[in-house]
Amino acid sequence: MHSALTSILDRLGSRSLIVTAIDVVVVYYLIYRLLLMIRGTRAAQMVVGIVLVGAAFFASERLELTTVSWLLDNVINYFIIIVIVVFQEDIRRALGRLGQGILPFSRAADAGELLDEVVAATTQLARARLGAIIVLEREAAVAPYVEDATRVDARLTRQLLVGLFVPSAENELHDGAVVIGKSRRIELARALLPLSRATDLGPELGTRHRAAIGITEDTDAVALVVSEERGAVSLCFRGRVAQDLDPATLRGALGGLLTGREAAQTAAAAELGKAVASVGSPVSRPSGVRDAVTAPERAQ
Numbered sequence: 001m002h003s004a005l006t007s008i009l010d011r012l013g014s015r016s017l018i019v020t021a022i023d024v025v026v027v028y029y030l031i032y033r034l035l036l037m038i039r040g041t042r043a044a045q046m047v048v049g050i051v052l053v054g055a056a057f058f059a060s061e062r063l064e065l066t067t068v069s070w071l072l073d074n075v076i077n078y079f080i081i082i083v084i085v086v087f088q089e090d091i092r093r094a095l096g097r098l099g100q101g102i103l104p105f106s107r108a109a110d111a112g113e114l115l116d117e118v119v120a121a122t123t124q125l126a127r128a129r130l131g132a133i134i135v136l137e138r139e140a141a142v143a144p145y146v147e148d149a150t151r152v153d154a155r156l157t158r159q160l161l162v163g164l165f166v167p168s169a170e171n172e173l174h175d176g177a178v179v180i181g182k183s184r185r186i187e188l189a190r191a192l193l194p195l196s197r198a199t200d201l202g203p204e205l206g207t208r209h210r211a212a213i214g215i216t217e218d219t220d221a222v223a224l225v226v227s228e229e230r231g232a233v234s235l236c237f238r239g240r241v242a243q244d245l246d247p248a249t250l251r252g253a254l255g256g257l258l259t260g261r262e263a264a265q266t267a268a269a270a271e272l273g274k275a276v277a278s279v280g281s282p283v284s285r286p287s288g289v290r291d292a293v294t295a296p297e298r299a300q
Helices: 002-038 042-062 066-077 079-086 088-099 104-128 158-164 207-218 247-257 262-271
Strands: 132-136 150-155 177-180 185-191 222-226 233-237 240-245 289-293
Touching: 042 066, 042 079, 066 079, 104 132, 104 158, 104 222, 104 233, 104 247, 132 207, 158 185, 177 207, 207 222, 207 233, 207 240, 222 247, 233 247, 240 247
Parallel strands: 132 177
Antiparallel strands: 132 222, 150 185, 177 185, 222 233, 233 240, 240 289
């Protein structure tokens, strides 16, 4: 066995080995991304069905079940058409995600739509004094840090965001946080976030604010908090919180923090009086920020 493997490797040569390794890595990555994309969707059940049909076809061939083999062979021949017809919406959405954000103007348009919907929703929630936590995912995944969340995977709209936080006996999703993923879609609702480990937060910051600060200590996400007591909107980032933001200031800060560019993030931090980015410096009160509270930086 060892000699046979050695002879195969010798015939391949170093260049062929490199090409083969790249080929395997690319295929592995594509399969991995595909599995991530279909996780928690109907397509995941479809994959299980495909595996079962393939296993049944292989077994029928081995056992020489002619009729069953003929039937499965015809099903497999038309399988691609069946998948396209049944899952056309899922395929369209997956292709949209695949091409999302490749072009600069596409990223700007997506970010602008997200900002419009989120700022409008938080403004409406604050006006109605409905408590809410909205987490906007950046580079690091948020899902591993939340518990007991319900997968939503829905298009982001102001109406849906507001509706998710309306308290009622019929709405089981109103308690907890809503997570907006990198795909600009509402991924999770009723998510339980880890509480901040900071010990010097003021008494005016309740459980909702501590949970929002906590998720920004563990990830690079941005969290928005709407206080049902004061009807105010706060922004949490890197374990820090800027309180009582007006819509214009909130939109400017979110626009900078979600672009992914360092210069824009710095500008957003400056606009908030360094309440969301600086370490250990006093917090100023620029226009649109009536109060700001900082939590200590998480131990490195």
